[in-house]
Amino acid sequence: MALLQLENVHTYYGHIHALKGISLEVNQGEIVTLIGTNGAGKSTTLRTISGMARPRTGSVKLEGKPIHNLPPHQITRLGVGHVPEGRRIFPRLTVRENLEMGGFTVARGDVQRRIDSTFVLFPRIKERLEQLGGTLSGGEQQMLAMARGLVLEPRILLLDEPSMGLAPVLVEAIFEIIRTLHQKGTTILLVEQNARMALQVADRGYILQSGRIVMEDSAKALQSSEMVRKAYLGEE
């Protein structure tokens, strides 16, 4: 059984039909990436999974149990970690407090241990523990957002555009961390504009076009697909 399964999900924003029947699966330990242009419905898919948007029809199942009727905070409690687009650091909480918020649902004794364990991946964060979140640089904020998501020790991590607005060096670093996480067995659903990088780290990928999945294959196969190369990898 797939860890996360979406079946024929339709989501609306007011009267805008944003997702028109999305079905996808993420298996334990996989990195799956969603690729598509602006407005294709990538972020909406993630928001639907984490409960920020509600599907009008269709189902979202975590280990076979439907979660699409739960409020977001309960979905998080079930182990769905969502690192939102644009990082969304709490600007007037310190870095430490930001991390603590990531472990809001975790038992008190465990939080400190988990925070400490994220420092292995994000050593920069450790130096800035008492600084306010809003004073960090963009790259540091992205690190913090990911670290904050990892404090939950999620069963599946939803990453929304982790490379957005970052310098190439930092993008490299972020994807290196994603690779490391993969090796440690973390399940990730990755949404990226940078399709090339995404397909390099991912096991499988889905191509979204205006709310529909138009293609689904292993990452390798997608990389070599003519259509993907033209439309998303910028190759002639």
Added chain:
Amino acid sequence: MIQNAQPKANPDQMARRSAIFFAVLLAFAFLLMPWRNATSGPNTGMGLLRIGTEYGAFSLLIFLVPLAALAGFAAGFSQRIAPHSPTFFQIAARVGGAAGLIYVAVAMIYGLQTTGSVGGMLSVQGMGIWVTLFTAAGLIGLTYNPNVTFIIVWIGVSFFFVQGIRREMTLFPLWSSIAFPMLTISPFLVLSIKMPRAAQIALLVLVVCVLLPMVGIEDTFYLELIIQISIFAAMAIGLNIVIGFAGLLDLGYIAFFAVGAYLWGMFTSTAADTVFKTSNALASPDAFWLFLLLGVIAAGITGVLLGLPVLRLRGDYLAIVTLGFGEIIRILVSNLSNISSNPIRRVNLTNGAQGLPGIAHPILPQGLYDLVKSIAAAIGVPLNTQSSVEAVTLQLFFYFLVLTVGGIAVIIAARLDNSPIGRAWTAIREDEVAAVAMGVPRVRMKLLAFAMGASFAGAMGVIFAAKQSFVSPESFSFIQSIFILVIVIVGGMGSIRGVLLGAVVVTLLNLQVLKNFSLLINSLKNLDWVVPIINFPIRNWPSQLEPARYERLVFGVLLIVMMIYRPEGISPAKRRRMEMQEAADQTLEEAAAEGAPRPGMDKIE
């Protein structure tokens, strides 16, 4: 975006609903109507039986005719649903309608024989109501056009109902709280029902300019009520420009009213003459018209002066600051009784908390007094004393003056709404940042709204001071601002008709219905009445728990309930409904997400 928010009821349902409503109305009229000349026996009802005994010959007819008329009414609707198919109902309608008209004719002849004149007949035994009722019911049956007939019935019934009740009746407060609102609401029914424009205007003029003043001449309490309604309606039109059109919540609106009132008061009151050490008032009553204009200008200027610094503020801050300004004006007028530090030469502008007494009213031509006197005599309410003639004439003058000024306000507001200025206001209200980006001069537009709203209130202030001949700071407290706000909210922000309706409903609720509840409790106390079932002797009702003094509770509940269930008001403007609906959609969306994200912060991908 959402036009079909309220699905239209199908004609069948509408017909049934109206028929039921009409039947209830008729039953009510028959069984409960208290009659005017019923001097013997209890005064509280049983109109049908009374008529039955005194007009014994018709008692059988009386039972049959309403039934037939009702059938006719229903048939009228069935004909509308399925034209060209004669049914049982249709035949019944014809028969019922004809029977109704025959009854009217017979009753009129009988009435004429016993009383000797048309006027006499109409005033006897509530004949007027019967004539209206049965004529209308008959017409419905014969013509199948229930709309116009319905409204005529409504107006007729409520008018004669108001006339039929008398203050001596124990349940007068109850009857009056039903009858008078029915009459004052009727203009809005006229407006909401489809009919020829000429008929609409004729009916409006009939109610507003003839029937209401007539009722007012008979009972000056009603006259006072309709003046108050008109004043508040005109002010609400002004506040509606600020809140409804430009989207600025002004919680100190009454301050501009105070500016107008004190302007006229300070110059003509007998108490404020120490300003320049003259022994007489500074302005003569003749200057009233000039001051009406000055009031408009002064309040407008005050609006600009107050608005200039604060209109850059965000909406909720602006609300609190305007509240502060309102209170500052009130505190100022209650303290400007001495603005000199010289103990000998006191300079008294406002006479402080005692208020300004003896404010002049304009002098009316003698012909007007004579006219009112003869009209009053003609409708059977002779005004015997000179003072009562003067009082009634003055009140009528103010009523029509407020109507005129209010009418001008309505026309200005309506034209503004459809002008480039109105569209600029809408743009500011809906998305200020985008509006500014599009080149809408934000501060100037807001100032204009502020000044326009203020100047209406200023004009009303001058009229109010002249009418009351007394002003005190108490009339300009925060609760008064809220009162006008409640009118705008209940009626529907941005909707002119809604605001007028709101003025009628809320003013009546506050000044008539609540007061009547207090009166009712008192008269029941006098009767030593005991509430059945719970066995509560009404005389144990605490004296402090008088409904008339709980207007805050009523306003509060109205505001909360309107905001939760119908933020666009009872008679909303189309645009507003859309805005609110959009917001509601968003709310639903967010409720679904439980962790409501701030509007605007989450882009749609």
Added chain:
Amino acid sequence: MPALQRAGNWINLYILKPIGQILVFVVVSAAIMSALALLLGAVLNTPWHGIDLLKTRKGIDLFNQVVKQLPDMLLDGISIGFVYAVIALGYTMVYGVLRFINFAHSEIFMVGGVIGFEVMTRLGEANALSTMPPLFVILLMILMAMAFCGILAVVIERIAYKPLRGAPKLVPLISAIGVSFLLTDVVRAVQALSRNVFNMPYPLDRVGNPPRIFDLISFDPITQLSKGQQFLNPPFLQTRIPLVGNLTTNMTTVIIIVSAIIMVVGLNYFVNATKLGKGIRAVSQDQTTAALMGINVNQMITLTFLIGGALGGAAGVLFGLKVANITPYIGFFPGLKAFTAAVLGGIGNITGALLGGILLGLLEAFFSALLPFFPALGTGYSDIFAFSVLILVLLFRPTGLLGKKEDEKV
């Protein structure tokens, strides 16, 4: 020993530091205000170009008067300032979380005063007021008011605000105005039913003061006084507490200041050191993301109203102790002044509310004490100053003294 050191750190961080901060605020504000008052006294004391604002009061030396009244003005201002600060905390917390002016907060404060009165009167009727330890009586009043008003605020939020989340900004504000009006009259109605009067005088003299036996015969439970009654001791709340030098103050002032400081320090601890407190701050900064962290946003909002309401209720009791008489209409002006204090300090900012409250309290005390010396002005104007401060602050520094520019998106 690390445990001891940690405890020391804790005390330092959550008790000493906040108290120190409060002390600094008080001293600095008091110093500035006194300097201004003295300056004003010195300048206006002599006629300037023939204009003498004090002309009628022959022989009045304004400067001397200021000096003479300064200690009283300061103590008065600081104690009422703390009351405003505690109310302002309620405004500021709700504003921080929902960006919404809880207009009904002033009436929650008023209800707190009523609850204090009820507790006190009931105790009096049960003849416990004079026998119970006075501080326990006051603690009981404050706790009852906190509990009641906290729950009241939560109920109000559920009924009148929650359905309106996401609606245009003015909609919940109008609803809050409705709630405020409703509460005033509900309190009136309840008082009308139970006592048929609206004045609620606190039986302050009774606290810790047994009446003599024969007084009990003609004992009036509402006023708690009987004719010709004499107390065995001087009333507890009138006890003079020595301060520096010859300066003394009464027990009420001390109680107000001490309990306000306890509440502020407690709130500071809660918001900065506990998980729920941090959760509230997270929600106030970004609700969506907070929900993604597994924080139940609605719960945090409820909690905010609970705390804000409880603080308002406590402030109501303190205010009642100070002015000794509560009416259903009493909420309006203190509420507006507290809101002004919140804006003055920077709305949404807890420290700011404290500073704003103290400043505003001092300002008010100075105004009411000095206005009578100006015959053309008089005390009638003392309520204007709060509005003027509000308007000036909003015009020239809308973010308040301690506020940072808000990253508000439109």
